[in-house]
Structure formats: C-alpha cells, structure tokens
Amino acid sequence: LAKTTQPISMDSYEGQEVNITCSHNNIATNDYITWYQQFPSQGPRFIIQGYKTKVTNEVASLFIPADRKSSTLSLPRVSLSDTAVYYCLVGGGRGNAGNMLTFGGGTRLMVKP
Amino acid sequence: NAGVTQTPKFQVLKTGQSMTLQCAQDMNHNSMYWYRQDPGMGLRLIYYSASEGTTDKGEVPNGYNVSRLNKREFSLRLESAAPSQTSVYFCASSERGANYGYTFGSGTRLTVV
Numbered sequence: 001l002a003k004t005t006q007p008i009s010m011d012s013y014e015g016q017e018v019n020i021t022c023s024h025n026n027i028a029t030n031d032y033i034t035w036y037q038q039f040p041s042q043g044p045r046f047i048i049q050g051y052k053t054k055v056t057n058e059v060a061s062l063f064i065p066a067d068r069k070s071s072t073l074s075l076p077r078v079s080l081s082d083t084a085v086y087y088c089l090v091g092g093g094r095g096n097a098g099n100m101l102t103f104g105g106g107t108r109l110m111v112k113p
Numbered sequence: 114n115a116g117v118t119q120t121p122k123f124q125v126l127k128t129g130q131s132m133t134l135q136c137a138q139d140m141n142h143n144s145m146y147w148y149r150q151d152p153g154m155g156l157r158l159i160y161y162s163a164s165e166g167t168t169d170k171g172e173v174p175n176g177y178n179v180s181r182l183n184k185r186e187f188s189l190r191l192e193s194a195a196p197s198q199t200s201v202y203f204c205a206s207s208e209r210g211a212n213y214g215y216t217f218g219s220g221t222r223l224t225v226v
Binding site: 103105 | 117148154155156157158172203205214215216217218219220
C-alpha cells in the first residue's frame with residue numbers, strides 16, 4: 001500500500017485559500033488519490049478523488065502533477081466550519097487489494113477568524 | 114437516507130467481556146469495512162468485506178472477528194475485550210471498493226475498563 005506524507009497541522013484565516021500537499025512517492029499505476037475530511041466525533045467524509053491532472057467539485061479542487069508522486073488539495077475561501085482533519089489516501093487499484101485504504105495521521109487545519 | 118448506521122453509539126465494557134458492534138448500510142454497497150481510531154491518530158483498518166460472503170484481515174485484526182451477515186450488515190465482535198481496544202470504531206461502505214469512495218458511519222465509542 002502506498003504510504004502518504006502530509007503536514008501534521010496548518011493554520012489559516014477565514015476567506016483565504018488553503019492548499020494541503022500530500023506526498024506519495026510509491027503510488028502504483030492503478031492507484032487513485034482520495035481526500036477525506038473529518039470533524040471531531042464524526043466519521044470521515046469523502047471530499048474529492050482523482051487520478052491525474054485536475055479535478056474540481058463544489059467543495060474543493062485536486063491538483064495532481066504528471067508524475068503523480070504528490071497531490072494538492074485546494075480549499076477556496078475557507079470558513080471557520082472548514083476546521084477539521086484532512087486525510088490523503090492513495091490506493092484503490094483494481095482487484096481485492098484495491099479494497100484496502102490506509103489512513104495516515106492527516107493534516108489538522110485550523111481556520112481562525 | 115440513513116447511509117451507514119452503527120449501534121451502539123457508546124459502550125463501556127469490563128476486561129474480558131464480549132460484545133458485537135453492529136453496522137448496516139442502505140445504499141446497496143458491495144464492500145464494507147471496520148476501522149478503529151485512537152485519540153489523535155488516523156484510522157486503522159481492522160477487517161473488510163469486499164463483497165457479500167467474503168471477509169479479509171486489515172492492518173490490525175488481532176482480537177477481533179467479523180461477520181458479513183448479508184449485503185447490508187457487517188458486524189465486528191470482540192470476544193474478550195482488553196483495555197487496548199478502547200477506541201472509536203467506524204464502519205464504512207463502498208459501492209465496489211476504494212475507487213468509489215467510502216461512506217462512514219458516525220462511530221461507536223468503546224471504553225474497556
């Protein structure tokens with residue numbers, strides 16, 4: 001399973017754009033990159049998933065360079081309610097092994113007023 | 114839509130007692146998972162079921178057993194609870210595996226004294 005490295009914590013202010021970068025040097029050809037958000041006392045919530053280049057949805061954008069060894073989650077104009085832990089996961093390739101994903105420690109984002 | 118429902122939400126056990134954590138999903142998902150999350154840590158996979166009738170060990174299976182009762186339900190059993198199993202347990206489901214994103218339940222907070 002591909003190991004991921006992301007910053008332990010980040011601080012930001014309301015209205016700013018936040019970029020969280022995740023390193024995954026040994027990503028496999030079939031692996032997808034998925035980001036989850038977790039609030040205290042809740043289960044993680046799916047934010048966005050991508051394979052290459054750029055993916056955008058109503059919540060965030062995901063930028064993946066051509067070598068796919070890293071990815072960046074971009075949250076536009078954060079608010080206090082975006083304070084949470086963000087997890088970068090790599091995996092999900094086809095086959096049984098793809099059904100396992102490993103959550104690292106995540107990045108604790110604190111948004112200040 | 115209920116999504117993924119976990120019961121109970123809270124439980125206190127004495128060392129050596131047994132109990133079963135219940136999980137049910139109403140999204141017709143094929144894959145289901147059990148994770149544990151210790152304070153300040155990421156999630157670790159205990160067991161998963163890629164499809165009805167199959168189960169496989171995850172990262173930390175020791176001390177646990179699972180049953181995929183039918184497509185909807187996936188239970189986690191602690192035969193002889195130990196203080197080291199004090200944790201928050203999350204159940205998740207996915208349509209066909211990690212590529213399709215996980216939906217998590219709200220968790221069961223278990224304390225073993």
